[in-house]
Amino acid sequence: MNQSKRLKDGALLTTIYIILLLVTILFPLTSMILTFVLPVPFIIFAARHDWKPSLIMLTATIILSALFATVFSLPLSLLYGIGGIMIGAAIKRKLSAYETWARGTVGFVAGLLFALLFAQVLFDISFVEELNERMNDTIQISQSMMSEFGLDEEIIEQQISIVEESLSTFNDLLPMLLVMMGLIQALISQWIGYKVSNRIEKSNLRFPEFRNLQFPVAIIWIYFIALVVSLLQQDPDSILFMGLQNVLILTGFFMAIQGFSFFFFFAYYKKMSKSIPIIVTIISLVLLPLLLPLIRILGIIDIGFGLRDRMMKNEKK
Template sequence: MEKKKVLNEGIWMLALFVVLLLVAIYVPGVSVLSSLFLVLPFLVFSAKYSLKSSVMFGLISLLVASVAGGLGAVPLAFVFCSTGIVMGSMVYKKLDKLSIFIAGSLTFLLNIVLLYVSTILLTGVNVATEMNEAFKRSFQESMDLMEELGQPLPEEAVKQFQEGFSFFYALTPSLFVLFALTAVFLFMLVNFPILKKLKINVPHFQPFRMWRMPKSILWYYLILLLLSFVAIPEVGSSWYSTYVNLMFMLQFCLIIQGLSFFYFFADIKKWPKIVPIILTVLSIVFLPLLYLVRLLGIIDLGFDLRQRLQQKP
């Protein structure tokens, strides 16, 4: 009876996966939305059954994906299949939501890095390099046009644009990490409520106001900042790429700390919930405000503002 139940549910989840995969591949208008649910069949199945059954289900899904969407659909299917199985298996083991998020993000990140490297090896095309060169060519054409119109850009502005291109190109590894974190967060946001509807026990995150980064983040940030004065990161060097990526991720952690503190402060003051949400949106839209949020995160980590506020009568 148990095997029949597993088989029946596997067939239904397989059918759902094929429909979602075909929509993601062949219907451009809703492909992104469909992609958010591609992990759902694997989440549901692996949250209810053993890892052995889940892996078998995943292998069959890849085989069906190759038939339904061609060989080109297999890498896409594998990304969502493996991520969903890892996350669902952790739900099956009743692990906490943060562990599921981290494991899912690492799995998704590994997959997109493998896809990126495989694309370079098979086609000889580095997407990041090609995009960087395309932006540079477009910028150069715009400069040439402005010179023809008698309104050339100042040399300082040209230099800043060129440094910006180099910065974003060097930032490629961190952008991969950020993309993986965002993708898995969205997977959990849209799919976990469905798991609850299906009577699957899903763990909860701590409220955002309770999130706290390790204090070591602040020390890493300060050490890296001091190192940048001792050994100045020169554009194009390995140290520059390392510095840019480490600093970006550390600053991202400090921004999360700053926003979390603001939600904590708003909760203590009994402000309407919309107030910290508006600040979060404004911080993303207006970069100078984001710097202030990062500074708030540094102060909170360094001086433990939350504990001080809680100790006040």
């Protein structure tokens, strides 16, 4: 019975995935939305049957996507399959929403790396080289446009050098960008997976209130160790320096998220209107370059010193 149900679920969800993939390929405008929906069939299957049978489904999906879609869809199936299976397997084990998100992030980052490696080996397509080529084309177009407008050559050279330096930094931060992409993909796909699973399975999967988000103290230690080592390592061309910059930006991102979470907690604690923390967050995002350090410091204090726990204890006294 279980084997029969597993086969039926696998066949149905694989068919749904192939249809979604074909729609994504045939109608590129839908890709912005469907990129977050494509992992859902894997999430549902893995949540029901765990990761081992899901690998069989992934193998079947890769073969069928090559037959019915295009060979170039294979990296996409790897990406969505690995990430979706990691989220679904975490749901199967009844892990918390944030633990599931963390595993999903690892899955999508691994899927991205596999997809890039797959494209490099099978199609001889280097993502980094393609990206650099597109960026160089953009620089040349911008340079020719500025020349046509009659700008001074010295000013043009200064502007181009600034852009080239920014692009060089972008390449150095590529690992961090991959992790950020994995974080966003996992978060939205997991949320959609929760909604679908709740409707089909009559379960009650959901993310806790954002105000209750609490990252581990280890994030602060990682941030400060990377900060101290980066002060000692001043060679911008070294692999260690580039790695440290990626770690600093990523951990800083988590602490900023913690700071925003504290806004929502403080508003709830003071019984303020729900719109107030939303407005504060929007203003903070608009003025991000100015306010980001303050938000990050707030996150550090909240994580390191248990700010909200101290407020709750003082209230009990």
